[in-house]
Amino acid sequence: xxxxxxxxxxxxxxxxxxxxxxxxxxxxxxxxxxxxxxxxxxxxxxxxxxxxxxxxxxxxxxxxxxxxxxxxxxxxxxxxxxxxxxxxxxxxxxxxxxxxxxxxxxxxxxxxxxxxxxxxxxxxxxxxxxxxxxxxxxxxxxxxxxxxxxxxxxxxxxxxxxxxxxxxxxxxxxxxxxxxxxxxxxxxxxxxxxxxxxxxxxxxxxxxxxxxxxxxx
Numbered sequence: 342x343x344x345x346x347x348x349x350x351x352x353x354x355x356x357x358x359x360x361x362x363x364x365x366x367x368x369x370x371x372x373x374x375x376x377x378x379x380x381x382x383x384x385x386x387x388x389x390x391x392x393x394x395x396x397x398x399x400x401x402x403x404x405x406x407x408x409x410x411x412x413x414x415x416x417x418x419x420x421x422x423x424x425x426x427x428x429x430x431x432x433x434x435x436x437x438x439x440x441x442x443x444x445x446x447x448x449x450x451x452x453x454x455x456x457x458x459x460x461x462x463x464x465x466x467x468x469x470x471x472x473x474x475x476x477x478x479x480x481x482x483x484x485x486x487x488x489x490x491x492x493x494x495x496x497x498x499x500x501x502x503x504x505x506x507x508x509x510x511x512x513x514x515x516x517x518x519x520x521x522x523x524x525x526x527x528x529x530x531x532x533x534x535x536x537x538x539x540x541x542x543x544x545x546x547x548x549x550x551x552x553x554x555x556x557x558x
Contacts, residue, residue, distance in 0.1 A: 348371070348373065348377070348381060349381040349384060349385065350417075351371055352367055352371065352373075352378065352381045352382065352385065353385055353390060353391065353409065353413060353416065353417060354417055355367060355370060355371060356391060356407055356408065356409050356413070357409045357413060357414055357417045357418060360408065361406050361407060361408040362406075362407055363404055363405065363406060363407070364378050364379055364382065364404075364405065364407075365404075367382075367407075382407055385407075385413070386407075389410060389412050389413075390409065390410060390412055390413035390416055391407050391408065391409055391410060391413055392407070392408055392409075392410050393405045393406065393407045393408075394406055394408075439507070439509050442509065442513075443509040443512050443513045443516070444513075444516065446509075446510075446513035446517075447512075447513040447514075447515075447516035447517040447519075447520060448516075448517075448520065450475075450478070450513065450514070450517040451516075451517045451520035451521050454471075454474040454475065454521060455520075455521065457470055457473070457474040458470040458471050458474055458521045458522070460523060464491075464522070464524065464543070464545065464546075465486075465491065467521070467522050467523070468484050468491045468493065468522065468543060469484060471493070471518060471521045471522055472484045472493055474521070475517075475518070475521075478499065479495070479497065479498075479499030480495055480499065480514050480517075480518075481493050481494070481495050481518075481541075482494055482495050482496050482497070487542070489544050489545060490542065490543045490544035490545040491542075491543045491545075492540055492541070492542055492543075493518070493540070493541040493542075493543070494538045494539065494540055494541075495532070495538060495539040496532075496537075496538045497532075498532045498533065498539065501532065501533065504531075504532070504533035505533055508531075508533075511528060511531055511533065511539070512528075514539075514541075515527075515528045515541060518541055522543060524543060524546065525543075525544070526541050526542065526543055527541070527542045528540065528541050528542070529541075529542050
């Protein structure tokens with residue numbers, strides 16, 4: 342990370358820690374030129390991490406007061422992954438409840454993206470659509486053909502702390518993928534288990550053996 346990015350983060354950190362700040366205060370507290378502070382603030386405002394408002398005084402010139410947006414606070418203080426890990430740890434010992442939660446998470450995730458995966462499309466198209474649909478969730482990055490089907494990969498776990506505490510998060514992802522594809526899916530690699538990536542395997546259904554008769558034949 343460049344020193345410019347570090348200084349910009351320090352500006353955001355100060356605003357989050359203190360609720361709001363002016364250019365003058367930021368310049369004095371962080372030992373930065375006013376021009377640099379204004380440039381970093383413009384970038385933070387443009388990124389939606391900081392907002393500003395004009396404060397008018399009974400005496401003296403008006404000034405701009407900068408505050409962090411909800412996105413800005415989350416950017417610097419998002420500890421939701423730690424909370425999720427603690428919640429998972431609390432319920433991990435109750436297998437029946439964990440099973441219901443795992444299935445519920447899978448169904449909710451699949452329901453959120455079911456419209457993006459055409460159920461009547463060929464399997465390869467469904468695989469490609471599923472990867473695109475779940476890429477924004479951080480669950481899948483890419484897919485490739487294999488000798489007997491397809492492999493889908495994820496190179497960066499979106500909730501690593503929770504996955505380290507329980508396999509329910511990986512299992513809920515696997516079930517969601519299965520629900521979207523409408524075929525069996527197995528997981529053969531897991532970042533939480535030390536593998537280089539999470540890998541989900543889909544095998545192409547094989548044709549019925551020759552000589553087998555269909556129903557009613």
